[in-house]
Amino acid sequence: MTPDLLELAVVIPTFNERGNVATLVARLDAALAGRNWEAIFVDDDSPDGTAQAVRELARLDKRVRVIQRIGRRGLSTACIEGMCATAAPFVAVIDGDMQHDETKLAEMLDALEADDTLEVVIGSRFCEGGCTGEWDSDRVAKSAFATRLSRRVLKADLTDPMSGFFMIRTGIVRQMVPTLSGIGFKILLDIMTASPQPLKFAEVPYVFRTRTEGESKLDHVVAMEYLIALYDRMFGKVVPVRFAMFSGIGALGAGIHFLILGVLFRMMALPFVAATIVATVVAMTFNFFLNNALTYRGQRLKGAKALWAGWVSFCIVCSVGAAANVGVAAFLHNVQHGDWRLSALAGIMVAAVWNFALSSRFTWGRY
Structure with missing residues (x-):
C-alpha cells in the first residue's frame, strides 16, 4: 500500500457515547500506528453531545x-451510511463503547491485504482463543440461542454471526447496499445473508470487554429487532416485515377492540354503534403508541408535542379506515343480525389496509 493512500476506515455507530470518544480515538491511534486510517463516527443525534465531542476532536x-x-x-x-462515506478500500465496524478489541484491527487489515x-x-468471541469476558450464564445462553436461530438464514458456518466487530472490502458493501435490510443491530448478519454468493471469511478471536462508560443499548426491543431481521431474510419477500409488524400490532389492537x-355492548348495554366507535378509538390509540415504539422505531416520535x-x-389519516370499520360492522350487525364479534x-x-398505507405515508413518513 502506498504510504500516502488511505487504507482503512473505522466506522463507529454511536448513541450517547460522549465519554468514550477521545479514549477510543487514542486507542485506534496506538493500534493502527504506521497505517493510514480514518475514524467515521455515525451518531444518531445523541442528546449527550456525542457528535459535538467528535467535532471538537476532529x-x-x-x-x-x-x-x-x-x-x-x-x-x-x-453502519451502512458510514461504510458508504469512505474512499478507503477496507472498512471496519467497531462499537463505540470500548468493548471490542481495537488491537485486532491491524491483524484484520493484514489478513485482507x-x-x-x-x-x-x-472478530469472534466464540472461536478458539475468544471469550465473552464477564458475561453471566443467562446472557451466554441467550447468545447461543440467537446463534442457532441465525443458522437458518446464514450462508456461512460462523462461530459468532452476532458479532458487531468485523472488517470488509468496501466495494463489496457498496454493491450490497440495495439489498441490505438495515433492520436492527446485527449488520454483519445482514451482509452475510444478503450476499448472492457466500463470502469468503476468516475469524480472529478476541475477548469481549466490560463497558466502563455510558449505558448498554441491549433491551427487549433490540432482541425483538433481531427476530424481525431474521423474519425479513426468511419471509420478507413474501410479506414485508413492516406490514407484518403493523398487522401483528393490529391483531393486538383487535383484542383490545373486542x-x-x-x-x-354486552355488559353495559351501550348501543352497538356507540360501543364500536369507542372501541375503535381506544384500539387506534393503542396501535399508534405501539407502532411508534416498534414498527416505526427508526422514525419514532418523541416528546409530548410530537x-x-x-x-x-x-x-x-386513518379516518377513512375507521369510518369503514364502523360502517361495515354496523351494517352487518343491523342487517344480518349475526354474531356481533364477526361484524366487528x-x-x-x-x-x-387503509391504516397501514395512510399512516406509513402521512404519520411517520413525513418526519
Whole structure:
C-alpha cells in the first residue's frame, strides 16, 4: 500500500457515547500506528453531545469526522451510511463503547491485504482463543440461542454471526447496499445473508470487554429487532416485515377492540354503534403508541408535542379506515343480525389496509 493512500476506515455507530470518544480515538491511534486510517463516527443525534465531542476532536485530528443523523436511528443503517462515506478500500465496524478489541484491527487489515480472495474478517468471541469476558450464564445462553436461530438464514458456518466487530472490502458493501435490510443491530448478519454468493471469511478471536462508560443499548426491543431481521431474510419477500409488524400490532389492537366492545355492548348495554366507535378509538390509540415504539422505531416520535401531533395525524389519516370499520360492522350487525364479534372483525379487516398505507405515508413518513 502506498504510504500516502488511505487504507482503512473505522466506522463507529454511536448513541450517547460522549465519554468514550477521545479514549477510543487514542486507542485506534496506538493500534493502527504506521497505517493510514480514518475514524467515521455515525451518531444518531445523541442528546449527550456525542457528535459535538467528535467535532471538537476532529479540529485537532483530521483523521476523525462525524456524520450526525437527524430523524434517523438504528445501528445497522448507521453502519451502512458510514461504510458508504469512505474512499478507503477496507472498512471496519467497531462499537463505540470500548468493548471490542481495537488491537485486532491491524491483524484484520493484514489478513485482507495478504489474500485477495478473502472478503471479510470477523472478530469472534466464540472461536478458539475468544471469550465473552464477564458475561453471566443467562446472557451466554441467550447468545447461543440467537446463534442457532441465525443458522437458518446464514450462508456461512460462523462461530459468532452476532458479532458487531468485523472488517470488509468496501466495494463489496457498496454493491450490497440495495439489498441490505438495515433492520436492527446485527449488520454483519445482514451482509452475510444478503450476499448472492457466500463470502469468503476468516475469524480472529478476541475477548469481549466490560463497558466502563455510558449505558448498554441491549433491551427487549433490540432482541425483538433481531427476530424481525431474521423474519425479513426468511419471509420478507413474501410479506414485508413492516406490514407484518403493523398487522401483528393490529391483531393486538383487535383484542383490545373486542374487549372494550364486549364490556360496553354486552355488559353495559351501550348501543352497538356507540360501543364500536369507542372501541375503535381506544384500539387506534393503542396501535399508534405501539407502532411508534416498534414498527416505526427508526422514525419514532418523541416528546409530548410530537406524540400529540402524531396521534392526531394518525387518527386523521386513518379516518377513512375507521369510518369503514364502523360502517361495515354496523351494517352487518343491523342487517344480518349475526354474531356481533364477526361484524366487528369485518370492520377491522376493511380498515387494516387503509391504516397501514395512510399512516406509513402521512404519520411517520413525513418526519
